[in-house]
Amino acid sequence: MAHVRRPGNRKNVKKGFQFTLMVVGASGLGRTTFINTLCDAEVVPKRECDEPEMAHIEEGIKIKPYTVELDEDGIKISLTVVDTPGFGDMIDNEYCFQEILGYLEQQYDDILSEESRIKRNRRFRDNRVHALLYFIAPTGHSLREIDIELMKRLSPRINVIPVIGKSDTLTPGELADFKKRVMEDIAHHKIPIYNFPYDPEEDDDETVEENSELRSLLPFALIGCEEEVTVNGRKVRGRQYPWGIVEVDNPQHCDFVKLRYALLSSHFQDLKEITHDYLYENYRTEKLSRITDSASDNDSNEEDEHSRLKEEQFKKEEGKLKEIEDRVQRELKEKQQELWSKEQQLMSLEAAQVQVQ
Amino acid sequence: MVSTQAGAGIGIANLPNQRHAIASKKGSNYTILLCGESGLGKTTFINTLFTTAIKTPKSYKRRFNNNTAEKTVEIEIIRAELEEKQFGVKLSVVDTPGFGDYTNNRDSWMPIIDFIDDQHESYMRQDQQPQRQELSDMRVHCCLYFIRPTGHTLKPLDIEVMKRLGTRVNLIPVIAKADTLTPTDLHKFKKRILEVIAAQNIQCYTFPLESDDESSTKRNMNIMAAMPFSVIGSTDDVLTSDGRTVKGRQYSWGVAEVENEDHCDFKKLRQLLIRTHMLDLIHSTEETHYENYRRSQMETRKIGEAKVKTVTNPKWKEEEEALRKRFTEQVRLEENRFRSWEQQLIAERDRLNKDLEAEHSHIKALEAELESMQVGLSPKTRK
Numbered sequence: 020m021a022h023v024r025r026p027g028n029r030k031n032v033k034k035g036f037q038f039t040l041m042v043v044g045a046s047g048l049g050r051t052t053f054i055n056t057l058c059d060a061e062v063v064p065k066r067e068c069d070e071p072e073m074a075h076i077e078e079g080i081k082i083k084p085y086t087v088e089l090d091e092d093g094i095k096i097s098l099t100v101v102d103t104p105g106f107g108d109m110i111d112n113e114y115c116f117q118e119i120l121g122y123l124e125q126q127y128d129d130i131l132s133e134e135s136r137i138k139r140n141r142r143f144r145d146n147r148v149h150a151l152l153y154f155i156a157p158t159g160h161s162l163r164e165i166d167i168e169l170m171k172r173l174s175p176r177i178n179v180i181p182v183i184g185k186s187d188t189l190t191p192g193e194l195a196d197f198k199k200r201v202m203e204d205i206a207h208h209k210i211p212i213y214n215f216p217y218d219p220e221e222d223d224d225e226t227v228e229e230n231s232e233l234r235s236l237l238p239f240a241l242i243g244c245e246e247e248v249t250v251n252g253r254k255v256r257g258r259q260y261p262w263g264i265v266e267v268d269n270p271q272h273c274d275f276v277k278l279r280y281a282l283l284s285s286h287f288q289d290l291k292e293i294t295h296d297y298l299y300e301n302y303r304t305e306k307l308s309r310i311t312d313s314a315s316d317n318d319s320n321e322e323d324e325h326s327r328l329k330e331e332q333f334k335k336e337e338g339k340l341k342e343i344e345d346r347v348q349r350e351l352k353e354k355q356q357e358l359w360s361k362e363q364q365l366m367s368l369e370a371a372q373v374q375v376q
Numbered sequence: 377m378v379s380t381q382a383g384a385g386i387g388i389a390n391l392p393n394q395r396h397a398i399a400s401k402k403g404s405n406y407t408i409l410l411c412g413e414s415g416l417g418k419t420t421f422i423n424t425l426f427t428t429a430i431k432t433p434k435s436y437k438r439r440f441n442n443n444t445a446e447k448t449v450e451i452e453i454i455r456a457e458l459e460e461k462q463f464g465v466k467l468s469v470v471d472t473p474g475f476g477d478y479t480n481n482r483d484s485w486m487p488i489i490d491f492i493d494d495q496h497e498s499y500m501r502q503d504q505q506p507q508r509q510e511l512s513d514m515r516v517h518c519c520l521y522f523i524r525p526t527g528h529t530l531k532p533l534d535i536e537v538m539k540r541l542g543t544r545v546n547l548i549p550v551i552a553k554a555d556t557l558t559p560t561d562l563h564k565f566k567k568r569i570l571e572v573i574a575a576q577n578i579q580c581y582t583f584p585l586e587s588d589d590e591s592s593t594k595r596n597m598n599i600m601a602a603m604p605f606s607v608i609g610s611t612d613d614v615l616t617s618d619g620r621t622v623k624g625r626q627y628s629w630g631v632a633e634v635e636n637e638d639h640c641d642f643k644k645l646r647q648l649l650i651r652t653h654m655l656d657l658i659h660s661t662e663e664t665h666y667e668n669y670r671r672s673q674m675e676t677r678k679i680g681e682a683k684v685k686t687v688t689n690p691k692w693k694e695e696e697e698a699l700r701k702r703f704t705e706q707v708r709l710e711e712n713r714f715r716s717w718e719q720q721l722i723a724e725r726d727r728l729n730k731d732l733e734a735e736h737s738h739i740k741a742l743e744a745e746l747e748s749m750q751v752g753l754s755p756k757t758r759k
Contacts, residue, residue, distance in 0.1 A: 047526020066528060071568075071575035075535040110533050111480040156524075157556075158415020160434055165479045188525075188556040190625050200436060258558055261638050263630020271628055333714055333721075340725050347732050354739045361746050368753050 035095030038287045039084075039146065041177070042100060043119065043169070044154025045107035048184030052243030053152075054100050056256065056267060057279060058087045061245065063102055080105040080115045082122050084146075091283050098283070101148060112165060116172050123148055123176045127302045147299065149290045150213065150282065151177045154184040155201065155238060159193050162204040170210045176298060178213035178290050181205070186240035186273055187258065187265045194240055201238050212237075213293070215286065233281055239274040242267055403464035405513045406654065407495075409545065410469065411488060411537070412522025413476035416552035420609035421520075422469055424623065424634060425646060429611070430456050430469060449474040449487045453514075468514060476533060483693075485537045492516050492544050496669040517661045518581070518649065519545045522552040523569065523604065527561050530572045542579035545665060546657055548648070549573070549580060554606030554640045555625060555632040562606055569604055583656050592652075599648055605641040610634050 044050045051063045062085050084101045101122075106115050126147045133143050151173060155166055170179050181201065183189075189197060205212060214237060217230035244267045248257045257266040266272050282290075410418040419431045431454050452471040457464060472488055475481075495515045502511050519541055523534060530538075541547045549569065551557075557565060573580060580603065585596045614626040616633065624633040633639050649657070 045526075046531075047524060047528050071529075071571040074529055074572045075532050075576055077532045108531055110536065111482050113479055116479075156415065157553075158413075160415045161436060163414070163477045165477075168479055185525075185556050187627070188553050190627055260555070260558060260630065260632070261636075262632045263627065265627075265629050329711070329714060329718075333718055336718070337721060340721055343725065344728055347728055350732070351735055354735065358739065358742055361742070365746060365749060368750070372753055 035097060036287065037097045037099070037145065038283070038291065039099040039101065039148045039150075040282065041103065041119075041123075041148045041151045042154070043103045043106055043151060043173075044184055045156060046104065048154040048156060049241065049243045050154055050184065051102065051104075052245060053154075053184070053241055054085070054102060055245050056243040056275070057282075058089060058098065058100070060087065062087050062100065066104070077109040078105050079109070080118050082118065089283065094284075096283060096287075099146075107165060116169060120172060120176065123173070124302065127176075127299055128306075130299065131303060131306065147294055148177055149287065149294045151179050153179055153181050154241075155181055157183050157185050157188045157197070159189060159197050161197075161200040167204065167208050167210070170205070170212065171208065174211045176302065178293055178298070179210075180213050181238035182278065183238050183240045185242065187242050189240075198238060198240070213290065215281075229285065233277065233286075236274050236277060239278045241275055241278065242273040243275075400463050403466065404658070405466050405468075406658065407468040407470065407514055407516045407518075408649070409488075409492070409516045409519040410471050410522070411475060411519055411541070412472075412552065413524060414473060416522040416524060417607070417609045418471060418520075418522055418552075420611065421522075421550075421552075421607055423611050424609040424642070425649065426456075426458065426467070427611075428456075428458075430454060430467070431471070449484050451487055451491050470516065481533055485540060488537070489540055489544065492519075492541075493669065496544075496666055497673075499666065500670055500673065515661055515666060516545050518657045519547050521547060521549050523549055525551055525553050525556050525565070527557060527565050529568050535572065535576050535578070538573075538578045539576065544669070546581040546660055547579065548645075549604035550645065551604050551606040553608070555608045557606070566604060566606075581657075581660075583653055583660075595647075595652070599644045602641045602644050605645040605648075607642050607645060608632055608634055608640045609642075 042050050042054060046066075051066065054063050055061050063083075081104050082101060083104065084099055086097065086099045089096045089098050103115075103119060106112070106119075109115070130145065130147060133139060153166070153170060153173075155162065166181075170181065173179055183194075183197070183201075186194060215230040215233045217227050219227055222230075242258065242265055244256050244258050244265075246256070246258075247254045248259045248264055249255075250257065250264050250266065255264075255266050256268060257264045267275050270276050408422070410422065412418055414434075419433055422431055423429050450473050452473060454469045454471070456467045456469070458467055459465075470491070475484055475488070478484070499511065499513055499515055502508060521534070521538055521541065523530065538547060538549070551562070551565065551569075554562060572578075582600070583596070585593060585600060587593045587596060608625060610623050610625050612623065612625075613621050614624045614631055615621055616624070616631045622631070622633045623635060624631045634642050637643055647653070
């Protein structure tokens with residue numbers, strides 16, 4: 020996927036930008052906390068746990084968008100974060116994939132129909148999702164089947180960025196090994212994630228260096244925390260354990276700061292462009308060619324329902340046609356008889372006439 | 377009841393010592409089942425518990441050769457013989473790789489449940505044999521269920537499996553990788569898990585708290601209060617900030633120690649599993665769970681009859697799905713056939729109609745001709 024970054028891409032417009040980010044991952048991996056840490060505010064309310072008696076009931080996945088106004092170094096960003104609570108919690112999670120894919124394609128469909136309108140609405144809000152952060156469980160081994168399946172299915176429609184949730188459970192050595200194995204898995208299964216593409220010949224050195232550094236950090240190790248603790252007299256965001264304090268904003272402890280910068284400052288333009296120029300175009304091509312190919316195709320569901328009815332209809336029509344055929348044959352015969360008798364008459368009349376003359 | 381007076385005595389009180397001699401010579405069987413998703417530290421925990429590499433860590437090279445289409449839960453048994461102060465234990469560790477790892481985990485607990493029941497079954501049959509000296513006893517004495525440290529609550533999958541396990545084996549819930557939870561989070565999490573366990577009627581392992589001496593009772597209550605146990609596993613020796621060398625995990629922000637009671641409940645769990653309650657675990661398996669199984673089987677079966685195997689097999693479900701797909705495919709083909717047939721019939725009908733029309737008009741023309749001829753004829757005949 021070749022994408023050339025135009026130099027001097029960072030506009031400094033006062034109007035502000037819009038960016039939509041989707042966050043997907045099993046519950047308990049720090050997704051909600053991450054969103055709140057990213058926006059530095061309680062955007063997503065903490066999960067209230069249901070009654071213990073209802074804990075065995077499987078709730079499906081829910082898709083919840085939240086919009087926040089952020090200010091990054093003077094640039095205003097209207098950030099929409101789409102949370103997906105309930106993902107991976109059920110015993111059978113096949114349905115979750117469909118839900119998310121349906122939501123993403125719905126946004127594309129809206130844009131498609133809007134573009135095809137005669138009179139377009141200038142205030143139309145673009146709800147396409149520009150990036151998806153997928154939270155991998157910090158098992159320390161390698162990717163699980165559900166991880167591979169999800170990334171494979173969603174990457175044709177959206178920029179997928181894998182991240183490791185609750186990475187404070189891994190020691191530095193384990194983290195490095197885990198990252199390596201995850202990237203090996205991704206390469207092995209040929210999953211097209213967003214890996215900060217750059218062109219060593221075309222782009223300038225700064226861009227190349229920046230992108231290759233970010234690429235080497237994939238998947239990003241994240242820790243989320245909303246509380247503040249005191250370390251050496253400073254107040255920092257961090258988690259306090261009996262054996263030490265983990266700081267969110269410390270690049271030695273996790274990759275949160277780098278990811279935040281990439282998402283909200285340096286690479287969001289790139290992500291938006293890829294979404295619009297490449298992913299959306301692909302979807303559009305696929306969808307339109309599907310429509311023209313099968314113009315007479317009925318809905319497969321309806322087919323299954325009506326097949327029996329149609330069979331009966333056919334039988335009836337067949338009977339009717341047979342009847343019509345018989346009747347036609349009979350009428351033909353009759354008419355032929357009539358014709359013949361009339362011919363006879365004619366001949367006798369002619370004969371009589373000849374005789375008379 | 378006659379009690380002998382103090383003094384020499386006849387030696388009845390020596391019976392426990394004799395028992396002790398016999399027991400130490402015989403050794404013991406101990407089977408632990410580890411249940412939980414992959415990556416929760418089960419292997420590391422076992423190695424830490426017995427301070428020896430019982431199970432080798434997972435090999436990553438083979439993961440690309442794995443045919444993931446199978447999607448079943450395997451049962452892996454590792455045997456080891458441990459000896460301490462001339463007392464030997466035949467340890468068996470049963471692992472369940474693949475549990476909870478797939479997209480669809482329905483019925484993934486069947487292999488585990490079947491395994492536990494099969495051990496009871498096999499012991500029962502051996503017991504009924506004429507020769508029953510050499511019994512191989514693989515009955516599971518305790519099941520450690522590793523819970524993912526989400527900090528929220530138990531997942532529906534956890535609840536389903538724990539319900540089934542609790543009635544068959546001594547179930548001990550364990551919070552894995554507890555070094556990801558702060559003390560307050562951990563406390564809330566434990567409370568919530570206990571609430572769910574109570575509300576869902578999951579039977580966990582309990583043991584008699586009352587004991588002869590005060591300190592044992594207190595210790596027992598301590599252990600009970602810490603359920604579910606939070607564990608951190610590590611076989612590496614690391615250096616803490618105050619110079620001690622301990623088993624622990626070294627982070628950039630500190631060292632989490634395995635044997636530190638403030639950091640995790642590993643010590644309590646080890647006491648439970650080995651130091652104080654190993655015998656109770658073995659006994660309760662033999663007396664309660666095995667007897668339950670035996671009773672339920674004997675009520676319905678005669679001696680010597682084979683066990684009725686249930687027909688539900690998750691693999692067959694997949695075949696069912698494939699068949700169903702083929703069926704819908706066939707229906708669609710038939711439908712297309714009907715459609716083309718309909719087209720044909722319609723074309724046929726149109727053709728016949730057209731012929732009919734043609735014949736009609738032909739007849740009409742002839743009639744008209746006839747009429748005109750008749751008309752032409754009659755004036756002539758009138759001449």
